[in-house]
Amino acid sequence: MIKISNLEKIYRTEEVETVALNKLSLEVKEGEFVAIMGPSGCGKSTLLNILGLLDDPDAGSFLFNGIEVAGFNERKRADLRKHNIGFVFQSFNLIDELTVYENVELPLIYTGVKPAERKKIVEDVLDKMVIMHRRNHYPQQLSGGQQQRVAVARAVVNNPKLILADEPTGNLDSSNGNEVMQLLTDLNEQGTTIIMVTHSEHDARYSHRIVRMLDGQTVMENIMV
């Protein structure tokens, strides 16, 4: 599904040049659950941003479902992103002014799904995530675990092929964290590819494979059994 080779990303300021990704290569097959680990500043998040088509690599190749996307413009990237990728963030990133229902509905609006159809899809997802009873609440009225469930619901509502999770349990206590990890595992079992950046060895154990990074490169891979 994903094949990146010799990917480079360099951040430059007037005085400093920081190499975030250094000729990194990685392949992720459809249906895989991959955890990316490594110390702070090793390039995990940069990699995730590029995989999520939020950022552009400076050099290298990025094949998404066999299509070279490294040179895509903003419009093409957004188009590909909204149809194929769902995001889960550490800090949930829900829009405070929207209700639970509206937050989950948002990706469907951007993909142009008709209102009647949207309603059905959103309700289905909220049901699955056991958050239906909170549909009219605003994010700040929910607990952290509930907020992350909403964020996961939003990530899956478009039925994406890929979910990118950036430390999805980082802001949660262990029981809520486990719940979220279980949700991701369930989704993976239903066929969704998951790439997750995490600091937690515990969470990483939910994955099929752990990719360890250092200084913008992969240094080790562990296959989980």
Place this chain on the structure above:
Amino acid sequence: MLFNYFKLAYRNLLKNRFFTFLNITGLSIGMAATLLIFLWVYSERSWDKDNEKYDRIHHVMVNRNFNGEINTGSDMMFPLPAAAMSSIPEVEKASVTGFPSSVQLTVGEKKLNRQSVTTTPEFLDIFTVEFMEGEPGGLKDPDGILLTESTARSLFNRINIVGEAVKLNNDRTVYVKAVVKDPARTNTVQFDLLQSFNPSAQWVKEAQSDWVNCGNRVFFLLREGADKKSVEAKTLALIKEKTGSENPTTRGEIILHPMERWRLYEEFREGINTGGRIQYVQLFTWIAIVILLIACVNFMNLSTARSEKRAKEVGIRKTLGSMRNQLVFQFIAESVLMAIASFLVAILIVWITVPPFSSLLNQPIRLPFQDPFWWLLGGGIVLLTGIIAGSYPAFYLSGFNPVKVLKGSFSVGKANLAPRKVLVTAQFTISILLISATLLIYQQINFVQQRDLGYKQENLLMVNSSSQLDRQLSAFKNELYATGWVESVNRTGNQITDIFGYTSGIRMSGMPQSDNLVIGFMFTDADFVKTVQAKLLDGRDFLASDTHQVIFNKAAIEVMGIKNPVGKEIEWAGRTRRIVGIIDNMVINSPYAAPDPMMLVQEGGWTGRINIRFKEGIDIQKAVAKIEQLHNQLSPDYLFEYRFIDDFFNEKFNNEKLVGTLAVIFSGLAIFVCCLGLFGLVSFAIERRKKEIGIRKVLGASVQQLLLLLSKEFAVLIALAFLIAIPVTWWMMNGWLSNYAYRISINPFVFLLVAAAVAIIAWITISLNASRTALKNPVTSLRSE
């Protein structure tokens, strides 16, 4: 999608109440100002449009050429209309029409003074006059008059009065031929009654063939598609042919001033129709737009100042696949919603302020709610405001990089603050400009009001005379003096605040006549200098025993170039007249202009005004009551009409006073809206620097030091605004002042005063806000971090 945008916009506005309040207040004030001005413009532009033949009616005017000096006149020769109709095919109808004059109408015991216009029957073919009773043919009868509805009701308490007799000026009996609707207040040609020229009057008989003297207006109704230029040329050719000899009119040119320009383009300079009221209308249209723009800038500034709060939302939306244009649209929808809310408030403000605004402008301003154009205009203002105000924030906010935003590493760089600083500076530049200009307008008005007029206006009463009172004049004077309240009495042909007659026919005895010498003249009699308290420079005042003597003012003597004039003789109007005195110049027509050369002529045989100089310190009310009583005894057939000369003269400042008042209102609004914006910006700056302020306080900064810190960045911008505003104001106001011969020179102190005022207002705005934070316990702000 659209619904979603509006829903979110609504919640955002509701959530950020402070931001919404500042913006709606600013925008609604800006919109209300714009709407009020547009209503005024709408009303000004609707003048004369009641006339069905609006686009074909022209006032025939003339640029008289006095050896190069061009003077535009609105008076023409009596026989022109008849001759034009028969010899210029493009002229469908033409009418000679007198200037309005006050006449006394008497029906039984009832007496009224009303404005009469004397005209020819073609008047009714040219102007739209709505008949309520009677037929248009009435003006063909020299003894027929047409009354307006209100005049008819005042005289008869009814309008079915065709055939009723009315006495005009206690002289002629005329008969009502028709009652017509009152001319709309938005008509230039106003009248209470129309009468036809009396063909048996000697002057009318003479005027029929007089192609030199002008004293009446002439209106042309041109045929459809007629070429104005060609008619002007043909009219001039006709006048030349009929006049035979050369004079300033035949040397000049004819102007057909179209009805659509009567109201707003009434001013002529050097023979060119330069504008007039339109300049004020345009000026205030711009000012209103500027206020609205200032409010839009507030929205831009406050929106971008809040950007850190909105950044997360932008990041999420982009991550979820939103295109930038969708975000732009969303933010614009938000500002349009704000504009709609502001428009509703603005309508309320307009609705409340229209009556005082109407009375300020002294013209009816209607709220044209039934007119779809009005709603279209309103919709246009809302949309335009929404788009202008929302565009910059929309592009700015939608441009955020989602990676940075969501990572939390997003911060507003210094470069991003630059546009906001430019906008704040621009706002204050405009406000400072408006305030300085307002001050200068007031200085100019004050300066002119305190001008030495060459005579004393206070305690000078003018009473309208009549033939009856004229016959009893000495008795009237004696009675007046007997009251002990009156210092001096004199008569003039017209009110001394205006010169109505100009002549080019004066020549020194034994010298050839030069018709380039244009001198104003006024008929008067004994004690003129004493009564008006003019300054006698040489010679003496008129005596009761004088006949045909003249007094000149200094300006007249200068243009005539006479040395030692007193005792010399001039020829004028078929007589030799001796110069008995020279007075200092009197400011008569325009208080802003250089005084006109003037000749006072001691001459009998006319009825005019009686000027009464009161002694200092008397009870004026009692004196006027006594004079009324004397008047009514001696002139029982005529109404007692009086005015104080200073009141009369002060009306000449009406235009400038109006401009001054409007300038105060609108510059006040501008600075208010500016300060709203500043208040908001300071709030957000404090919000952003909360932690910094907390740390500084912990480290020992005093409240004053913190205030200074927070004021500094805005103080620099306001100072910069001054540097820009001063030369611009200087340049603009010098241009305005150059319209006046008698004017102030701009005193730099004005700018210092404005600087101090704006600095204080801005500082109060900043301190009100900043002191709350500066006084707060730093622990609160640090803990929240």
